[in-house]
Amino acid sequence: MSDADSKTLPDDDAGSFSVVRSGDEGGARVGVLQTPHGTFETPCFLPVASHGELRNLTFEDAADCGSRLLMVNAWHVFRRAGAEELLKAGGLHGWMGWSHSVMTDSGGYQVYSLRETSRVDDEGVTFLSPEDGKEDQLTPERVIEIQRIIGSDVITVLDECPPYPCSKEAEQAAMERTHLWARRSVTAFQEMPPRYGRRQALWGIVQGGVSEDLRKISVDELSQHPFDGFGIGGLSIGMPPSVMREMTALVCERLPHDKPRHLLGTGLPPAILDGIEDGVDTFDCVLPVRKAERGVAYTSRGPIYYKRHAPRGLADSAIDPDCGCTTCRDYSWEELRRLYRSEKADAARLVAIHNLAFYHQTLHDARLAIRKREFRAYRDSFVEKWDSGEGSAPQQGGGSPAASRTVGGSATPPMMRGMSPVSSSMGGGSPAKATRATPSPDKASKGSAVDESDAKTQKRGPSITGGRGVLHIKVKSNNVIVTFTDEQGQVIGWSTAGRAGFKGARKNSPMAAAFAGREAAQQAIDAGVQRVSVKVKDVQGRSEDVLGAVRDAGIEITSIVNVP
Template sequence: MKFQLHHTDTKTSARAGTVTTDHGEIPTPIFMPVGTIGTVKGVHQQELKEQVKAKIILGNTYHLYLRPGMETMEAAGGLHKFMNWDGPILTDSGGYQVFSLAHRRKITEEGATFASHIDGSRHLFSPESSLGIQRSIGADIVMAFDECPPYPSDRKYAENSMHLTHRWLERCVQFMKDSASKYGHSQALFPIVQGSSYDDLRTKSCEFIASQDQPGNAIGGLSVGEPIEDMYRISQLCCDILPKEKPRYLMGVGTPANIIECISRGVDMFDCVLPSRNGRHGVLYTRDGIINIKNARWRNDFSLIDARPDGAPTSQAHTKAYLHHLFRVNELLGPQIATLHNLAFYLALVREARERIMLGDFGVWKAGVLAGVVRKL
């Protein structure tokens, strides 16, 4: 994997670059749709390419490990072939899912033992086994196994957790050196910065992560309930320390406003379930604000729902009245259209941000867009 930085905005820390993988180029800043179990829920792969214009998607190690399992995954030739997606894929480590099962897991130096949410069977994820699974999945970018502390965490817990994440990272780095990809393409390891909401711990973690000299770096442990000001402060702090010549990935963030704000602080890559999950429940993100399409006010609104921040409709655009009707009658097409709209909007938003960074007027553009996307319509 390679990263080329093309331009940095002079008045903010926003960056435009390109990540190059064996499965294609990823222009940054970029949003990555989440495909938890081998699919971006309700969206066909052709739609991801042609309408959403996704450049990279995510797979989930925990869920793919449980179903369909690595025997099937390897027999298929990896996730790219299994789901018929020839673009880049990033897999998380499974750590966030394991640690969210607080009543079902136990953390030790070796790793995390957990009970499956499906049948209660017991499993161990260690740094080595997590990356072994990610090798079998065949992702282009794989994440180090870490502990994501809850918010709030007291300082002692956050510090111990951070050091455990660092020790696990050293094992991850060694495993990557000692093992090879199963399908003939390269895989890049991204370490994850932790430290909860404590600036000095975040600083130490950034310095340690940077010292490991991996192809890219991630910022974890945010969007877990902390105040929005903490998210922005910590993102800025981390981007000021992490190497400029490597991509920075802010995990699990967020709303359109979150993404624009964090782009301005130097983040290059984002993922979040919000546009697809909320889309399935009738929440649409637009340049003019946030729409709950189930509300009666949209019943006779025949204006188009468009997926372009500049207002230009796509060939797949539908009216608000039509989508309101689909949700009202529980037609499956409703959540599908809403999901496609939201994902296409997110991808168009980061494309426009990139264009504005390259043109040198990102700051002016940001102020104008933020005023719209935060409104509730």
Template sequence: MKFTIRHTDPASAARVGRLETDHGPVDTPIFMPVGTAAAVKGIFHRDVRDEARARIILANTYHLYLRPGMQIIEAAGGVHRFSTWDGPMLTDSGGFQVFSLAACRKLTDEGCRFRSHIDGSPHLFTPESVIDTERSIGADIMMAFDECPPGDAPRDYAAKSLDLTERWLDRCFERYARTAPKYGHYQALFPIVQGCTYPDLRERAARNVLQYDADGYAIGGLAVGEPTETMYAMIEVVNAILPQEKPRYLMGVGTPVNILEGIERGVDLFDCVMPTRNGRNGQLFTQEGIINIRNRKWADDFSPIDPQGTAFVDTLYTKAYLHHLVVCREMLAAQIASLHNIAFYLRLVAAAREHIAAGDFRAWKTAAVAKLSRRL
């Protein structure tokens, strides 16, 4: 895996890069649509690629481990062949699911014992078993197993959690070094920088991961309840330490504004369920602001969903028609809104790349942020 920085912004830490994987190149900064079960909800892979213009997607180790299971994934020849997504892919380790399913988990040095949210069956994730599972899935980028503490965790808890994550991280890289890819393409392993909202813990975690000389580094445990400004401050602490020449991935973030703020602070990769989840609930992101298409005001608005959009749904369908579909709970409403939102996120990061290369990113970003959170 190779990462090359092509342009830097003179007024911020933003940069344009290219990440080269065995399944193709990815220009950064980039947004990765979330395909939890090896599918972006409600959207054909064809449209994720050709209409939204996504180049890399994310799948989740926890969910694929439970369904369909590694026997099926391996028999298919890995997640790329199983899903027919032929571009780059990243797998989360399941660490966030450990956090979000806290009611049915038990953490020890060994790993995490939990019960399936599907049928209540008991399971154990260890650093070693997670690496083995990610090898079986076969994504181009694998994430190390970690614990994700809540954003308001007390310092003692955050420190103990980081201790555990760092012990697990050693074991992840030991297992990674002793195993090989199963499907003939290279797999990178990214460590995750934790530390909650405590600058000294974040700094310690960022310095600790440098020992692995990884292909890239992830920043985890943000956008989990802490104030937005605190999140931005933690990104700055971490990115001041992480290598400039390696890609940085901010996990699970976030709103369009969050993404632009992250880019300004030197983040290269983003993912979030917000475009599809919010789309299924009738919320549309546009460069002029946020539309709640459920609102009665759109019922007789026959203008295109987004005249500036790049996906076919943006100019083919009207706001009035989408409002009607949402009110009727028609399945097509979620498909249209989800594709629109994913395409908007990809268009936003593409615009960021253009303005970084042009040298006017800071001014463009300031103007964009002023609009993106407006309620239309």
């Protein structure tokens, strides 16, 4: 069905979901999701445009990569655009200039991320806006009203995400409040008609922390309401991957089979494939775009740091020889590295295009494997290659890009090979993989001077294997100390509240702790850290501010241990 066809879907069909193939192994399945702005297959990935824009990318870039559904933060975009502008534009699609589908996050994550300055009760959440410091409030009814004005295809309800770790009592309180808000959201949704004559789907959010019995209670409660789909919340905030998988599988097994399931905020490809195996249909994350700006490309052999010199013999190769996107077709690793140093935004755009194309290709291949009933073999093969440690030095076998071109704001938007600008096939088409010639000699790296910053990086002693590191947080009565090490204990980045000029009691403030976390995290990212286990010694309760800053920097937290 083409996009044009999907725009004329009857109200009863818009927002509908059907499972067209279930795998023999686990809960993996292929589905078809219909919205007033398109029909596409699941499992699929949603790029995140929190404020109604994609950093360094145009929406045409995103569509050309295969994106057909975006995740937008309702609260952020409503504050930015305002009701008058949204109504004048006919909703968010017209305001953004995006013709495909949109899911909106309720803004409930503000309950979690702004908890130091927020107040939560049964009425809703009251907090200080990070933009202007003014007090704002989100209630279940206001969140529905905002999303009616926005006109998104999929609406999510206001929920409360408890921090991790926390007591079971705190998990239960957040879950019960989420259920109360869900009931009020359904009533508000039924009482407020759509603004633009097209049906919007309403999805509930499952909570319950890491307690099996609470997750079951949450699923059973929400399943009694007329939701069109379900989000699974509170599982991408630092718990070990094994716990996250256990909770995801439990929830998916218990949710209605005929409703779509979305795993909120889960981002690395291996974790997405785990979610697919457990029965998840859609995923969103900031990583593909955010990490491109920080010098990271995701490839079939794991993440690479394109902002650094390529391993010997690979400078003229594409960053991913197996990828058919125009970035890999037209630019070498060395060209992207040099561009990152001179025109960072242009390099970030090109690599974000590659990262999104890689994510969509991975999900396309996953759907194909499910149809063939070979998903588990596909997942195991993908993860083995990803974890092989070859990401920083891809196997030889990739040739030189066909040609380099001048980069600038007016460059022709790249497209995946074999894709038309507006694909009529479900899921955004099936991007073709490039066939490459024998690699050419590394002309760029031979005899070229390594600049001072790269030389320092290469001489650094710590060894980062598979992007793994350790984060040590020590909160004292008069300071916050944040240190990143490799797995052998060698320091790769550190900071303290005192380094930013915080004095006296202010050294223990949320702002000071966040600063220390943010500065140390950037050093760790520059050293190649992607994920960390955490060791915490905290007598003042400031470690959550550090962890929030580290997560916002794009580092995955795999486990948290309190030490004496």
